[in-house]
Amino acid sequence: MLAHRVIPCLDVKDGRVVKGVRFQGLTDAGDPTAAATRYEAEGADELVLLDVSATPEGRGHALDTVRAVRAVLSIPLTVGGGLRTVEHAGALLDAGADKVSVNTAAVRDPSFIDRVATRFGSQCAVVAIDAARRLDGPGWEVVVHSGHERTGADAIAWARECAARGSGELLLTSWDKDGTKSGYDLELLRAVSSAVNVPVIASGGAAHPEHLIEAIEAGASAVLAASIFHYSEYTVGAVKAALAARGIEVRR
Numbered sequence: 001m002l003a004h005r006v007i008p009c010l011d012v013k014d015g016r017v018v019k020g021v022r023f024q025g026l027t028d029a030g031d032p033t034a035a036a037t038r039y040e041a042e043g044a045d046e047l048v049l050l051d052v053s054a055t056p057e058g059r060g061h062a063l064d065t066v067r068a069v070r071a072v073l074s075i076p077l078t079v080g081g082g083l084r085t086v087e088h089a090g091a092l093l094d095a096g097a098d099k100v101s102v103n104t105a106a107v108r109d110p111s112f113i114d115r116v117a118t119r120f121g122s123q124c125a126v127v128a129i130d131a132a133r134r135l136d137g138p139g140w141e142v143v144v145h146s147g148h149e150r151t152g153a154d155a156i157a158w159a160r161e162c163a164a165r166g167s168g169e170l171l172l173t174s175w176d177k178d179g180t181k182s183g184y185d186l187e188l189l190r191a192v193s194s195a196v197n198v199p200v201i202a203s204g205g206a207a208h209p210e211h212l213i214e215a216i217e218a219g220a221s222a223v224l225a226a227s228i229f230h231y232s233e234y235t236v237g238a239v240k241a242a243l244a245a246r247g248i249e250v251r252r
Contacts, residue, residue: 003251004243005045005222006212006236007201008229010035012051012081015065017230030230036069039229042236044075045251048171048201048224050101050128051081063095070096078126078171086115093120101171103128104144107151107158110165117166125169127162131155131188132175140188147175155188156195163196170200171224177205181227184211186218193219209234209242216248 010017010032017030036047049069051062066079079092080101089100100120106112106127117125130147131140140155159170172192174185184202193200199221206212206225215223228234240250 002221003045003249004216004220005201006043006239006243006250007046007048007222007224008035008039008044008236009048009050009203009224009226010069011226012049012062012065015062032065033068033072035230037072039236040073040075043240043252044236045222046076046078047073048078048080048101049097050079063091066092066095066097080126080128080171086112086119089116089120089124093124099124099126099169101126101128103130106162107142107144107153110161113162113165113167117168122166122168125167126171127167127169128171128173129155129159129162129192130173130175131185133185140191143175147178156191159192159196163198167198169198170196171203172200174204178203179227180205181207183207184215184218184220184223186214189215189218189220207233209239212239213243213246213248216243 012032017032017035039047070077076098077096078099078101079097083089083100083102084105092100102112113125113127130143132143134141142151142153142155142158144151162170174188177185182205184205189202201222201224202215202220203224206228212223243250
């Protein structure tokens with residue numbers, strides 16, 4: 001059995017970790033290098049670093065932040081936010097990222113996924129899918145620009161296309177659940193996980209270990225959380241212990 005990964009997420013704006021609800025109302029949550037150091041010491045399997053203001057502000061990810069985090073980190077690092085070109089992806093990898101996460105640019109031009117996967121390998125090409133429940137019926141639609149724009153595109157169909165184009169992993173965030181601490185959108189997780197043959201990282205809504213357990217039982221290969229770690233409500237080690245106690249394979 002493959003071990004399930006526990007992944008803290010650092011949403012970064014202007015070189016600081018921030019946290020909000022549904023990508024809005026961002027408040028300061030500390031220094032990214034200090035957080036990265038702590039999470040690795042606690043047993044994090046990987047770290048995700050997302051520049052949450054890069055796309056809305058029309059700029060690329062701050063490479064200095066990536067270099068600073070890489071300098072204190074030995075576990076895998078995924079970086080996203082504002083990624084628009086293959087050259088930019090290469091710059092992030094050169095700065096210390098192990099994987100790059102694409103979102104808005106891939107929705108605008110799906111062939112971008114192919115180009116990143118072909119140039120750097122599918123293992124480097126993570127597609128972040130932000131999905132919101134439709135306002136006009138059942139199902140979920142893809143949202144972009146940090147949730148400001150609803151695209152109308154079906155999230156399940158988009159997940160299939162991303163995997164077919166070479167994405168080695170999907171970072172699936174429920175816009176409705178993000179920051180609410182009401183648990184992951186398990187229905188969305190089941191739908192996406194059963195539709196693709198690549199790992200799915202669950203994101204958006206975790207408040208305690210039981211939520212992470214539910215996400216894994218719903219099909220997630222990895223669980224991502226932010227607030228519960230940033231504010232020391234739980235350590236990564238405590239979450240892993242809770243998962244292991246329920247018979248879920250984790251790296252200890």
